[in-house]
Amino acid sequence: MLIPKPKENINTCFICGRKAVSVEHVFPKWLQRQYNLWDEQIVLPNGTSVQYRKLLVPSCKKCNNDIYGLLEKKVSSGNSSESDIWKWANKIHYALCYKDRFFEWDRKNPRYKIGDVFRQNDSLEKDRHFLHCVSGGFKTTPDPFGSVFKFNFDKKVAFAFAHLLQTSSISITLGKIGYIVFITDGQSLKKESGINQLFKNLPTPHKREDMLFFHAQCIEMMARHKLGQNIIMSNNRISRSGPTVVHKAEPPDEERFRAICKTLGLNWIDSEKLIT
Numbered sequence: 001m002l003i004p005k006p007k008e009n010i011n012t013c014f015i016c017g018r019k020a021v022s023v024e025h026v027f028p029k030w031l032q033r034q035y036n037l038w039d040e041q042i043v044l045p046n047g048t049s050v051q052y053r054k055l056l057v058p059s060c061k062k063c064n065n066d067i068y069g070l071l072e073k074k075v076s077s078g079n080s081s082e083s084d085i086w087k088w089a090n091k092i093h094y095a096l097c098y099k100d101r102f103f104e105w106d107r108k109n110p111r112y113k114i115g116d117v118f119r120q121n122d123s124l125e126k127d128r129h130f131l132h133c134v135s136g137g138f139k140t141t142p143d144p145f146g147s148v149f150k151f152n153f154d155k156k157v158a159f160a161f162a163h164l165l166q167t168s169s170i171s172i173t174l175g176k177i178g179y180i181v182f183i184t185d186g187q188s189l190k191k192e193s194g195i196n197q198l199f200k201n202l203p204t205p206h207k208r209e210d211m212l213f214f215h216a217q218c219i220e221m222m223a224r225h226k227l228g229q230n231i232i233m234s235n236n237r238i239s240r241s242g243p244t245v246v247h248k249a250e251p252p253d254e255e256r257f258r259a260i261c262k263t264l265g266l267n268w269i270d271s272e273k274l275i276t
């Protein structure tokens with residue numbers, strides 16, 4: 001293990017393993033205030049709901065105030081780079097997956113946690129390493145490590161958030177801006193010509209439905225292609241080794257694409273073509 005793994009309990013900072021002195025909101029307070037999310041509900045992977053304000057993680061003073069406070073300031077002021085947005089989405093993704101280690105899959109029959117169901121070669125550990133790039137002294141190559149797509153709407157849209165576990169991706173709207181962030185794809189999608197062309201061809205200003213449809217296309221693309229992206233982790237860097245290699249691509253699967261669209265709350269539009 002490259003960065004010492006913290007004990008997973010309420011007395012230990014969820015990121016660095018120092019003693020926790022406070023709790024941090026998974027969805028930062030400024031965001032909950034701005035979009036009045038406190039009592040709104042978010043659906044967990046087991047189908048149950050929890051209020052945004054109840055999603056808390058234990059945190060140390062340094063992470064909460066100094067390191068991540070600075071990042072929150074940048075994002076809340078709208079003065080953030082793609083790299084900042086990736087780090088920020090990374091934090092929400094990690095914190096949500098971290099919470100899944102504590103939530104029971106079945107509250108009436110508490111035998112295993114949500115995280116046990118979704119564990120894939122301990123990808124949470126990889127996500128935690130990624131997160132250390134926010135505290136400095138730690139770089140990712142490329143930077144940002146994942147694909148960030150920015151959408152500009154012509155007017156403010158209602159707050160919307162989606163967390164897709166299987167692809168480690170997040171979709172979020174912040175007023176007139178929307179982001180789709182793939183946390184761990186090594187910018188494979190950004191470098192994929194079909195996806196790139198599709199993004200460039202979206203009519204502007206963007207529409208929220210187009211953003212969701214684009215997210216669905218990206219997920220379908222990831223499901224079909226086996227992307228070569230070996231990750232090298234050292235104590236101060238995470239890098240992709242070599243270029244993106246597509247090992248294998250299945251033909252587009254309309255059934256699966258319909259299912260993805262449904263997950264994102266989109267109605268399938270028959271005239272829309274899947275990119276090949």
Ligand SMILES: [Zn+2]
Binds near residue numbers: 014016017061063
């Ligand atoms: Zn900490």
